Amino acid sequence: MSKGKRKRIIIFGYSITTLVIIYAIFLAVYGVLLWGWIKTCDQVHGEYKAIESGVIVDAELNDIYSTVDRSSNGMKVRYDVIYEYIDGDIRYHGIAVYEVNEYYEAEKYLGKKIKIYIDGKGHSIPVGRPPKIMTITLLTVFVVVLFVPAFFWPFIGDWISKWKEKRKIRKEEDKDLFFTRRKYD
Numbered sequence: 001m002s003k004g005k006r007k008r009i010i011i012f013g014y015s016i017t018t019l020v021i022i023y024a025i026f027l028a029v030y031g032v033l034l035w036g037w038i039k040t041c042d043q044v045h046g047e048y049k050a051i052e053s054g055v056i057v058d059a060e061l062n063d064i065y066s067t068v069d070r071s072s073n074g075m076k077v078r079y080d081v082i083y084e085y086i087d088g089d090i091r092y093h094g095i096a097v098y099e100v101n102e103y104y105e106a107e108k109y110l111g112k113k114i115k116i117y118i119d120g121k122g123h124s125i126p127v128g129r130p131p132k133i134m135t136i137t138l139l140t141v142f143v144v145v146l147f148v149p150a151f152f153w154p155f156i157g158d159w160i161s162k163w164k165e166k167r168k169i170r171k172e173e174d175k176d177l178f179f180t181r182r183k184y185d
Helices: 014-053 101-108 133-184
Strands: 055-072 073-088 090-100 115-118 125-128
Touching: 014 073, 014 115, 014 133, 055 090, 055 101, 073 101, 073 115, 090 101, 090 115, 090 125
Parallel strands: none
Antiparallel strands: 055 073, 055 115, 073 090, 115 125
16 A cells, blocks of 8 residues: 655645644734723723713822833933822822923922822723723724734635636637637638
């Protein structure tokens, strides 16, 4: 009994193993982005719930968080001032002042109090600041428009490969017809 050579399965010009690896990487990236989208939705939902609860408390500005902004003009450090309020065993915190250019300017805010809405579950938002609905809208468009169609790539790829095959056959038929016509003319 002789062993035959295994037939290698090729789809869209790639082996099945390569496609599985590519799809696994895609799903991992999509999973991370989806997790971030869900966390952001939860945060915005919590901000709405905090506003709806109507519970306003005084939170203290007590920390400075620095971010480095790298651009073609070089690096620039910006500072965000963080608020904190502790209610029993629940900690509420967030950014009160965004992107102060100098550290000494950010230090001026430390120790001051601001009013925040709280929801009793750890979500808060400063009074007067709207929830980040635009962030959710952009993330939703990004998730739906760019990634959901990718789940249908096997069907789209199958359609493309059938289209290419038909096109190749049609070109060969046209080529035969061309030579046939030329032969008899």
